[in-house]
Amino acid sequence: xxxxxMASDAHSRVALFRERxxxxxxxxxxxxxxxxxxxxxxxxxxxxxxxxxxxxxDAVVATSDKAFHADGPPDTSPPLYVxxxxxxxxxxARGWRLASPPARDADELAGTLAAALxxxxxxxxxxxxxxxxxxxxxxSDAFDVEIVEAYAAEAREAWRPSEAQSLASCVAxxxx
Numbered sequence: 785x786x787x788x789x790m791a792s793d794a795h796s797r798v799a800l801f802r803e804r805x806x807x808x809x810x811x812x813x814x815x816x817x818x819x820x821x822x823x824x825x826x827x828x829x830x831x832x833x834x835x836x837x838x839x840x841x842d843a844v845v846a847t848s849d850k851a852f853h854a855d856g857p858p859d860t861s862p863p864l865y866v867x868x869x870x871x872x873x874x875x876x877a878r879g880w881r882l883a884s885p886p887a888r889d890a891d892e893l894a895g896t897l898a899a900a901l902x903x904x905x906x907x908x909x910x911x912x913x914x915x916x917x918x919x920x921x922x923x924s925d926a927f928d929v930e931i932v933e934a935y936a937a938e939a940r941e942a943w944r945p946s947e948a949q950s951l952a953s954c955v956a957x958x959x960x
Contacts, residue, residue: 849874894922
């Protein structure tokens with residue numbers, strides 16, 4: 785059965801297991817295809833206190849908009865380098881100024897930093913607890929990188945009974 789023919793079925797409800805804020809774009813797209821959507825997050829993103837060791841950094845790096853959900857470093861003057869437009873918008877909303885356009889991915893960001901910073905520059909990486917180590921691996925040989933975990937994804941204890949009941953009526957579930 786194709787997505788279009790499945791969506792025309794009256795029972796074409798899809799469960800999204802993503803964190804609630806991250807699910808909104810996926811839900812909107814599924815609705816455009818004619819699906820009914822129920823958001824049933826299996827994780828919650830919790831902010832953590834951002835307490836860097838230094839007062840000033842030569843650059844600050846972030847790869848997710850979630851890095852700017854908590855109170856960040858008090859000094860927003862260092863150049864900020866990010867991955868993704870959404871991360872850039874979240875940073876700007878918190879008073880940061882982007883040093884360059886958002887990179888498409890971590891490898892592009894690492895290349896931009898290698899070209900922009902002097903060796904041994906002090907770089908603050910506002911990261912998630914669970915992350916790929918691309919940034920720290922790419923930067924640690926050339927720069928003094930401090931990683932501060934600004935957020936963490938935590939498993940939800942359980943769904944409410946009404947959420948569990950909603951899942952029973954779904955024909956598919958997406959978790960990514």
